[in-house]
Amino acid sequence: MTTSAALTRKPRSAALLARQVMGEAGIGIALLALVVVFAVAAPKFATSDNLTNIATEITLNTMLAVGMTFVILVGGIDLSVGSVMALSAVVAGPLLTAHGLSTPVAILLAVLVSALVGMGCGLVNGFVSERWRVPSFIITLGMLNVARGAALQYTNAKTVYDFPAGFSLFGTSTVLGIPTLFWIALAMVAVGHLVLTRTVFGRLVFAIGSNEEAVRLSGHRTSIVKVAVFVISGLTVGIAAVTYMARLNIASPILGSGYELSAIAAVVIGGASLSGGKGSMIGTLLGACLLGVLTNGLLLMGVSDFQRQMITGLVIMVAVVVDYYRGRLAARLPVEA
Amino acid sequence: MNTPDTSPPAPVLAAVGISKHFPGVQALDDVRLELLPGEVHALLGENGAGKSTLVRILAGIQQPDGGGMTLGGEPYRPADTAAAIRAGVQVVHQELNLLPNLTVAENLFLQNFPRRFGLVDRRELNRRAAELLAEVGLDISPRTKVERLGIAQMQLLEIARTLWQDCRVLVMDEPTATLTPRETERLFTLLRRITARGTAVLYISHHLEEVFEIGDRMTVFRNGRYVTTRDLADTDTAEVIRLMVGRDLQHEYPPYLPGEPGPELLRAEGLQPQDGQPVSFALRAGEVVGVAGLVGSGRTETVRALFGADRAVGGKVLVKGVPARLRTPRDAVRHGISLLTEDRKSQGLVLDMPLAANVTLTATHKVSWGGLLRRAEENRLAQHAVDSLAVRTPGVRHPVRTLSGGNQQKVVLGRWLLADTDVLMVDEPTRGIDVGARYEIHQQLVDLARAGKALLVVSSDLPELMGICDRILVFSRGRIAGEVPREEFDSSHILTLAYSGYVSAPASATLSSTDPAADASPADASAAERPTAEASATGTPADATSTNGDTR
Numbered sequence: 001m002t003t004s005a006a007l008t009r010k011p012r013s014a015a016l017l018a019r020q021v022m023g024e025a026g027i028g029i030a031l032l033a034l035v036v037v038f039a040v041a042a043p044k045f046a047t048s049d050n051l052t053n054i055a056t057e058i059t060l061n062t063m064l065a066v067g068m069t070f071v072i073l074v075g076g077i078d079l080s081v082g083s084v085m086a087l088s089a090v091v092a093g094p095l096l097t098a099h100g101l102s103t104p105v106a107i108l109l110a111v112l113v114s115a116l117v118g119m120g121c122g123l124v125n126g127f128v129s130e131r132w133r134v135p136s137f138i139i140t141l142g143m144l145n146v147a148r149g150a151a152l153q154y155t156n157a158k159t160v161y162d163f164p165a166g167f168s169l170f171g172t173s174t175v176l177g178i179p180t181l182f183w184i185a186l187a188m189v190a191v192g193h194l195v196l197t198r199t200v201f202g203r204l205v206f207a208i209g210s211n212e213e214a215v216r217l218s219g220h221r222t223s224i225v226k227v228a229v230f231v232i233s234g235l236t237v238g239i240a241a242v243t244y245m246a247r248l249n250i251a252s253p254i255l256g257s258g259y260e261l262s263a264i265a266a267v268v269i270g271g272a273s274l275s276g277g278k279g280s281m282i283g284t285l286l287g288a289c290l291l292g293v294l295t296n297g298l299l300l301m302g303v304s305d306f307q308r309q310m311i312t313g314l315v316i317m318v319a320v321v322v323d324y325y326r327g328r329l330a331a332r333l334p335v336e337a
Numbered sequence: 338m339n340t341p342d343t344s345p346p347a348p349v350l351a352a353v354g355i356s357k358h359f360p361g362v363q364a365l366d367d368v369r370l371e372l373l374p375g376e377v378h379a380l381l382g383e384n385g386a387g388k389s390t391l392v393r394i395l396a397g398i399q400q401p402d403g404g405g406m407t408l409g410g411e412p413y414r415p416a417d418t419a420a421a422i423r424a425g426v427q428v429v430h431q432e433l434n435l436l437p438n439l440t441v442a443e444n445l446f447l448q449n450f451p452r453r454f455g456l457v458d459r460r461e462l463n464r465r466a467a468e469l470l471a472e473v474g475l476d477i478s479p480r481t482k483v484e485r486l487g488i489a490q491m492q493l494l495e496i497a498r499t500l501w502q503d504c505r506v507l508v509m510d511e512p513t514a515t516l517t518p519r520e521t522e523r524l525f526t527l528l529r530r531i532t533a534r535g536t537a538v539l540y541i542s543h544h545l546e547e548v549f550e551i552g553d554r555m556t557v558f559r560n561g562r563y564v565t566t567r568d569l570a571d572t573d574t575a576e577v578i579r580l581m582v583g584r585d586l587q588h589e590y591p592p593y594l595p596g597e598p599g600p601e602l603l604r605a606e607g608l609q610p611q612d613g614q615p616v617s618f619a620l621r622a623g624e625v626v627g628v629a630g631l632v633g634s635g636r637t638e639t640v641r642a643l644f645g646a647d648r649a650v651g652g653k654v655l656v657k658g659v660p661a662r663l664r665t666p667r668d669a670v671r672h673g674i675s676l677l678t679e680d681r682k683s684q685g686l687v688l689d690m691p692l693a694a695n696v697t698l699t700a701t702h703k704v705s706w707g708g709l710l711r712r713a714e715e716n717r718l719a720q721h722a723v724d725s726l727a728v729r730t731p732g733v734r735h736p737v738r739t740l741s742g743g744n745q746q747k748v749v750l751g752r753w754l755l756a757d758t759d760v761l762m763v764d765e766p767t768r769g770i771d772v773g774a775r776y777e778i779h780q781q782l783v784d785l786a787r788a789g790k791a792l793l794v795v796s797s798d799l800p801e802l803m804g805i806c807d808r809i810l811v812f813s814r815g816r817i818a819g820e821v822p823r824e825e826f827d828s829s830h831i832l833t834l835a836y837s838g839y840v841s842a843p844a845s846a847t848l849s850s851t852d853p854a855a856d857a858s859p860a861d862a863s864a865a866e867r868p869t870a871e872a873s874a875t876g877t878p879a880d881a882t883s884t885n886g887d888t889r
Contacts, residue, residue: 199708200701203694210687217646217684218699218752219670277689 026322027271027286034290038297045300048177055182056247058292060240062185062285064263065270066192067122067236069284070229072267073196074209075276076129076136078233080143081240082259084121086252087151088114088241093160093251096167103166110245115238121147122234126227136230144260151253160251171246181243186285188236193281205229209276265312266291269319290315347410349374349537350395350426350506354404357390364390367404368563370556372506372537377528379548379569380541382558382581383743383771388541391558392510395539396428397421409505422448425505429512433491437484442466444483445498465501473497474523489520489632496527507531508539511769513547517632517797525551543771545574559583582773590804591780593823594787598807599623601658602791603643603674603760608652610635610642614815615652620760620791625782627802628795630812630835636795637679639812640762644669644676657759670699675753679764679795681742685749688738692730693719695737695748699756722751727777743774750781761785762793767801779805799828814838 039046064081071078092114096106121143129139173180196202204225207215216222245251270287272279294315298308350372357365365387372378380388393399395406397415406413408424415421421428435444442463443450451461466479473493483491492512499507509528513521528538528551542548548555549569557564557580564580578589599622607615613635620626630636642649645663654661656672663669669676678684686695696719697704704715719733726747730740737748746766753761763782767775783805786792796802802809803826811819811834819834821827 198710200705200710201708203701203710207687207690207694207698210689211683213684214687215698217644217666217676217678219667219675219756220698220701221665221667277687 027269027283027290031286031290031293034293034297038293038300042297042300045297050296050300052174052177052179054289054292054296056179057296058288059179059182059185059247060244060259061262061266061291062182062288063188063236063240063243064259065266065284065288066185066188066281067229067233068260068263068267069192069270069272069279069281070196070205070232071136072264072272072274073205073276073279074226074229075212075274076226076229077140077264077274078122078125078230079137079140079260080121080125080147081233081237081263082256083144083147083151084118084234084237085241085244085256085259086254087121087147087154088117088238089245089251089255090151090155090160090253091117092238092242093163093245096163096245097160103164106164107167107170107242111239111242114241115235118234118236118238118241119231120234122230122232122237123227125234126230129230130223130226148253148257155253157253159253161249163245163249167246168249171243171249181247184239184243188239189281189285192284196281201225201228206277209278211277262291265316265319269316287319346373348372348407349535350406350408350413352391352395352404352406355391355394355401355406356403357387357394357399357401364561365394365401366561368558368561370539371566372539373554374535374537375532376553377532377538377540377551379552379555380539380558381545381548381555381577382564383773386558386581386771387561388558389510390561392428392430392508392539392541395421395426395506395508397426422502425503426508427499427502427504427506428508428510429492429495429499430510433488433495435483435491435495437482439483440479441470441477441481441483441486441494442479444494445469445479445501447498448502469497469500470494472500473527487633489516492516493520493524496524500531504531504536506537506539508541510541511543512540513542513544519631521547543769545577548577549574557581578772581771589776590801591776591783593805594783595823596623596787596807599789602656604655604658605639605643606653606655608639608642608654609650610638611647611650613638613642613650616812616815616817617652618810618817618820620793622759622789622791623786624807625786625792625794625805627806627809628793628812629799629802629809629831630818631839632797634812634835634838635815636812637764638815640676640764640793640795641678644674644762646676646678670756670758673759675699675756675758675761677746677749677753677761677763677766679768681745681749686737686745689736691734692723692728692737692740692748693733696722696733696751696755699752703755718755719751722748722755726751726754726781741771741774743770743778746770746778747774750778754781754785758790760791760793762795764795765797766794767796767798775801799831803828803831811835 035046044050064085068078068081092110095101095110095113098106101109125136125140125143128134129136171181175183196205204215204220204222208222208225212222244255266287267279267284268274268287269290270279270283270285272283291312294312295308298311303311348371350370352368352370355365355368355370356363368387368391370380370391380391382388390399394401397418397420400414400416408426413424413426415424415426436447439447442465445466446462451458451465453461463479470477470479473496475490475493475497477486477490483494486494496509496512512524516524528540532538540548540552552569554566554568555572555577556566557577559581601619601621604617604619606617608617609615616635616639618626628636628640638647641647643654643663645665645668648664654663656674661668661672663672663674666676682688687698693715697715704711704718716733722728723730723733728740728744728747728751730744737745740748750763750766766778766782770778779801782792782794786807794802794806807823809821809826809831810817811821811831813835816838818837821831821834
């Protein structure tokens with residue numbers, strides 16, 4: 001008996017270690033390793049200019065991924081974020097160029113309208129899929145097309161530009177060497193993290209993703225939570241739309257195409273399960289960073305666009321495999337005898 | 338099995354010195370087990386005793402840390418379930434392992450479809466499936482989708498699946514937990530036929546009565562250790578419980594204290610569940626009311642409709658004399674009514690969340706302020722629940738998935754205690770739960786009633802209801818066939834009522850005996866079975882009712 005006990009000690013701690021490695025710590029370690037590799041392989045990688053560059057590049061995806069995290073945690077998905085972002089931008093954009101409005105007022109108005117458009121689309125996504133019990137995959141796929149079409153219709157396929165100078169100045173400003181817009185993304189991550197971990201709402205988001213029926217039978221209105229996550233996603237889309245305009249100085253009806261997939265990738269690489277109930281905002285941030293570092297580092301190493309796309313795809317596949325394996329490992333470690 | 342030691346038959350399966358360690362617990366510590374050909378061998382022990390771990394090792398799901406096994410004299414060390422099945426060890430798990438979207442026939446022959454010209458031969462598949470179904474006494478079409486079956490039917494289907502394969506050892510983990518007495522009897526007939534072929538059956542159940550009825554020998558585990566193996570003929574229930582628990586349980590049920598029922602807290606008038614019959618009853622403060630009846634007799638449907646878990650199609654509910662609309666569980670909770678559902682894993686717990694989060698899932702207002710969680714308060718209340726309900730857990734932040742069934746049930750109970758509702762309805766509160774935890778849960782239920790709550794206890798375990806209830810409502814075929822006060826508790830009387838709705842059905846009016854259980858002794862379930870077996874030929878009781886009862 002003593003020998004068997006001694007024998008078991010080793011695999012036990014190894015299993016625990018493996019679990020930790022594959023959790024949030026795992027993505028952190030992977031990110032760190034990637035940074036070290038690129039720092040060695042690409043001399044220009046570890047410069048403050050380049051790091052600022054990366055922060056700028058991942059700002060939009062981080063913002064979208066914050067909302068996407070909420071949606072994925074309840075077991076849903078939001079494929080419409082890219083298109084809705086375009087719709088938000090083209091509806092809010094003209095307000096910035098409107099005459100007779102002082103710049104701060106115009107910006108405020110644009111943010112408000114952009115957020116409302118995003119939240120409105122999110123509300124439709126959430127309400128329809130919840131009211132008629134249709135998978136959000138289908139509904140948001142529909143919204144992907146509806147919003148894109150609406151953006152093109154609204155603008156007659158024309159791009160809005162000529163934003164006030166103060167607005168684009170804000171878009172390129174930095175605080176403590178970090179782009180202001182990235183600070184905003186970080187703030188969104190922080191708020192999202194607090195909502196998920198410190199509020200009853202966040203608790204219900206996780207619980208619904210794991211066992212919706214149990215939450216319903218506990219006396220909660222699960223529908224409201226499930227609609228709310230899509231509205232939250234819409235809100236982050238609205239903010240991202242203004243961010244896009246501030247940075248690129250245009251509002252095009254075709255912007256944001258494919259952004260939904262990057263956002264989903266960040267969330268999944270960050271350790272969330274597509275079946276819901278598992279994931280974290282910190283993981284999502286790290287996932288977005290990892291994708292950004294990967295793209296940037298490969299670019300600096302002179303890897304072609306096509307190859308970069310392949311490598312990014314592989315990373316996503318690895319993340320999903322790891323997620324699956326982690327689930328199986330957890331299932332294989334029952335303490336109950 | 339009582340033959341002298343001169344020529345003991347060689348064991349078909351022998352396991353010696355098996356040990357298994359999991360983080361934080363030594364699940365098995367040097368246990369052994371010997372199965373003789375053709376015997377039904379009961380494996381007994383409280384939850385957490387290590388029975389399920391041994392089953393997983395036998396099935397090849399897990400590998401032991403130490404010890405060895407032989408099957409038919411050959412070393413047996415299955416690397417996975419497929420290897421175990423090839424070697425002839427079949428396991429019917431507590432959790433059913435069927436594919437809901439496939440048909441009955443497809444599930445039966447999943448591992449080996451009959452083929453013709455490389456394509457699945459559907460006609461042959463359905464023909465062979467029909468044979469197997471007849472053998473286990475399941476009156477369903479092989480073309481039925483499994484998702485449309487009731488739990489009991491799925492259970493029998495799972496057993497049927499093992500029949501066509503070459504099987505030397507059949508392991509049954511809590512096979513009767515979801516079966517009605519009639520279905521259990523059918524299962525036993527089946528088991529006897531299987532053992533007659535020389536197959537050894539390892540039978541795991543908390544129902545000691547059944548164990549004594551079907552079993553030849555038993556092995557008892559306690560806390561992951563081997564206690565003893567003996568012939569069941571040489572022992573009795575009291576001794577078995579003593580061996581399992583390691584202490585004497587004075588009473589199987591808490592002492593009954595007659596209480597003075599208080600004001601009426603809840604009244605259902607003509608409440609009609611979807612696809613059900615209207616029923617009326619009332620609950621008063623301070624009383625424990627039992628709900629007896631066969632699986633599918635409308636018990637669960639009624640409490641779920643009352644709680645708002647499923648939509649009621651008619652009738653009204655009065656809470657403390659005032660009409661109330663309970664359309665969702667939320668409405669019910671706000672009116673001070675709670676329901677502990679029959680399936681704690683799929684309908685009660687969020688398995689991967691910490692114990693504390695599960696305990697406070699309903700009473701979130703008690704652990705939050707303006708929507709913000711107060712962790713310290715949550716931990717304090719959860720710890721209080723753990724202490725007062727004697728939940729065995731490493732800590733309140735520990736995920737409930739890893740707790741034993743009894744402790745998980747206590748967590749759900751703790752949630753409703755924290756919610757502090759006036760009316761507590763519990764559906765199968767002790768199903769699949771070990772003796773010690775059962776007693777503790779019974780004690781808790783009785784205490785709650787004496788503290789002024791109204792309790793409604795739905796259970797298939799008649800002794801349980803007779804042990805703790807003040808009165809019992811007997812459901813039969815969707816209606817309340819009768820109400821029995823404590824002074825008149827008598828299992829044959831209650832069973833007769835439970836079956837009454839089925840025997841008085843017009844289709845079976847030709848039965849010679851219209852009051853079949855009247856002359857049956859209380860323990861003689863088979864006499865009471867007869868009429869239902871007849872009635873089932875007309876497709877009424879268990880088949881029809883368990884489909885509407887157990888699938889959702």
